[in-house]
Amino acid sequence: xxxxxxxxxxxxxxxxxxxxxxxxxxxxxxxxxxxxxxxxxxxxxxxxxxxxxxxxxxxxxxxxxxxxxxxxxxxxxxxxxxxxxxxxxxxxxxxxxxxxxxxxxxxxxxxxxxxxxxxxxxxxxxxxxxxxxxxxxxxxxxxxxxxxxxxxxxxxxxxxxxxxxxxxxxxxxxxxxxxxxxxxxxxxxxxxxxxxxxxxxxxxxxxxxxxxxxxxxxxxxxxxxxxxxxxxxxxxxxxxxxxxxxxxxxxxxxxxxxxxxxxxxxxxxxxxxxxxxxxxxxxxxxxxxxxxxxxxxxxxxxxxxxxxxxxxxxxxxxxxxxxxxxxxxxxxxxxxxxxxxxxxxxxxxxxxxxxxxxxxxxxxxxxxxxxxxxxxxxxxxxxxxxxxxxxxxxxxxxxxxxxxxxxxxxxxxxxxxxxxxxxxxxx
Amino acid sequence: xxxxxxxxxxxxxxxxxxxxxxxxxxxxxxxxxxxxxxxxxxxxxxxxxxxxxxxxxxxxxxxxxxxxxxxxxxxxxxxxxxxxxxxxxxxxxxxxxxxxxxxxxxx
Numbered sequence: 148x149x150x151x152x153x154x155x156x157x158x159x160x161x162x163x164x165x166x167x168x169x170x171x172x173x174x175x176x177x178x179x180x181x182x183x184x185x186x187x188x189x190x191x192x193x194x195x196x197x198x199x200x201x202x203x204x205x206x207x208x209x210x211x212x213x214x215x216x217x218x219x220x221x222x223x224x225x226x227x228x229x230x231x232x233x234x235x236x237x238x239x240x241x242x243x244x245x246x247x248x249x250x251x252x253x254x255x256x257x258x259x260x261x262x263x264x265x266x267x268x269x270x271x272x273x274x275x276x277x278x279x280x281x282x283x284x285x286x287x288x289x290x291x292x293x294x295x296x297x298x299x300x301x302x303x304x305x306x307x308x309x310x311x312x313x314x315x316x317x318x319x320x321x322x323x324x325x326x327x328x329x330x331x332x333x334x335x336x337x338x339x340x341x342x343x344x345x346x347x348x349x350x351x352x353x354x355x356x357x358x359x360x361x362x363x364x365x366x367x368x369x370x371x372x373x374x375x376x377x378x379x380x381x382x383x384x385x386x387x388x389x390x391x392x393x394x395x396x397x398x399x400x401x402x403x404x405x406x407x408x409x410x411x412x413x414x415x416x417x418x419x420x421x422x423x424x425x426x427x428x429x430x431x432x433x434x435x436x437x438x439x440x441x442x443x444x445x446x447x448x449x450x451x452x453x454x455x456x457x458x459x460x461x462x463x464x465x466x467x468x469x470x471x472x473x474x475x476x477x478x479x480x481x482x483x484x485x486x487x488x489x490x491x492x493x494x495x496x497x498x499x500x501x502x503x504x505x506x507x508x509x510x511x512x513x514x515x516x517x518x519x520x521x522x523x524x525x526x527x528x529x530x531x532x533x534x535x536x537x538x539x540x541x542x543x544x545x546x547x548x549x550x551x552x553x554x555x556x557x558x559x560x561x562x563x564x565x566x567x568x569x570x571x572x573x574x
Numbered sequence: 575x576x577x578x579x580x581x582x583x584x585x586x587x588x589x590x591x592x593x594x595x596x597x598x599x600x601x602x603x604x605x606x607x608x609x610x611x612x613x614x615x616x617x618x619x620x621x622x623x624x625x626x627x628x629x630x631x632x633x634x635x636x637x638x639x640x641x642x643x644x645x646x647x648x649x650x651x652x653x654x655x656x657x658x659x660x661x662x663x664x665x666x667x668x669x670x671x672x673x674x675x676x677x678x679x680x681x
């Protein structure tokens with residue numbers, strides 16, 4: 148695979164600390180396109196060794212609007228099914244540039260380890276420095292230890308280490324869309340985190356043609372239905388759950404994921420004046436809300452916006468899925484901040500919020516039928532497009548994405564190819 | 575970040591962040607504090623939320639003290655080519671055209 152790819156797959160065996168590399172076979176790409184089309188194939192190939200597969204989409208990390216998505220594919224401890232979790236913010240982009248298009252992590256390490264994936268090199272390192280630390284501390288420690296503040300960290304906290312069913316894999320300090328308990332899979336493997344950084348050059352088959360089309364598309368997107376909107380509040384309004392007035396007093400800013408025209412995240416200040424422009428003198432003044440449903444869940448418990456965001460922050464430090472915490476707290480009648488925090492280590496119970504399909508229900512359904520939502524998610528996870536933004540932007544049609552993939556890779560994908568891949572990954 | 579990718583494309587005809595002369599500093603994400611830095615021939619133009627600063631390259635002013643560690647994520651910029659405003663492109667700087675949230679502009 149020559150274009151828009153690093154042309155490498157890492158097969159990482161934690162049981163014997165062995166790493167092998169394979170080329171990304173162009174025939175595999177022709178048949179399975181990219182993203183979950185390929186992570187699922189790799190999962191099936193190694194499924195006897197309970198793999199976690201990390202990957203990026205065909206167009207991830209490019210100038211295609213909203214090309215922010217990477218993904219984790221593994222068997223969910225909650226459902227027992229093969230499932231896909233989204234990696235947004237800068238996690239998907241950094242994965243794309245790490246020098247590997249896909250990584251298969253199999254086997255269980257005999258003692259805690261972390262992976263350092265950078266510039267086409269994969270290393271398995273001793274994690275004793277960070278094992279036992281919360282997510283925020285381990286992210287800080289690993290960045291300091293490796294000497295780069297821009298490293299993107301896919302990591303677990305104490306929930307994952309203690310193999311909780313509702314443990315989450317987070318991105319740096321912030322919740323990901325992992326609703327599947329993949330944090331437990333990391334914990335079972337004694338895998339504390341995956342540190343990603345890369346300066347790879349992705350070549351383009353037709354550079355000026357590709358970038359010209361990206362520009363056309365961006366101009367259309369900027370005039371589309373998502374124009375002028377942003378933040379978690381606007382998203383909630385689309386769900387009929389208006390939280391704007393409740394949240395607004397603590398909002399500091401709205402934040403986009405890589406190259407995404409709509410900011411789907413909102414940063415709140417909890418120990419700082421929210422309208423402050425200068426850099427805060429406090430090290431940890433607030434929290435980046437990335438999970439709309441979890442926030443709404445805590446609002447429904449009767450918490451104030453500050454209390455709800457404080458719980459979200461504690462969930463992130465501990466590495467537990469905040470949506471699961473809100474649902475289980477509601478079921479058990481816990482409504483106070485302290486009692487919710489104390490419950491993290493003993494969380495148990497069945498969850499309704501995990502969904503029944505392959506794709507994480509973290510991405511809210513913004514007015515589509517369930518079948519349409521699933522199809523849009525499948526397209527997002529194949530091409531590497533933000534799974535919320537793809538619903539907001541009809542301009543990112545299947546035809547346009549196929550056209551961009553063809554110009555960028557020099558391959559000849561058709562709508563029939565896409566149909567076959569979607570049919571396979573959604574069955 | 576899209577601005578960095580666009581600049582990288584201008585330099586390399588491919589996608590990479592290594593040669594971009596514009597950079598969004600992301601080293602203080604826990605504080606939600608970001609800046610956009612552009613390397614010019616003789617200056618660094620630093621756009622922070624509270625205002626613009628133009629700093630002479632190699633300056634060691636009092637204002638720099640204590641910022642070294644925080645600004646570490648922007649250090650690689652010093653080794654790169656200065657901005658040429660995409661002089662070979664009639665539509666002007668690519669970074670402006672590709673910013674998805676219209677965060678940068680040119681005067």
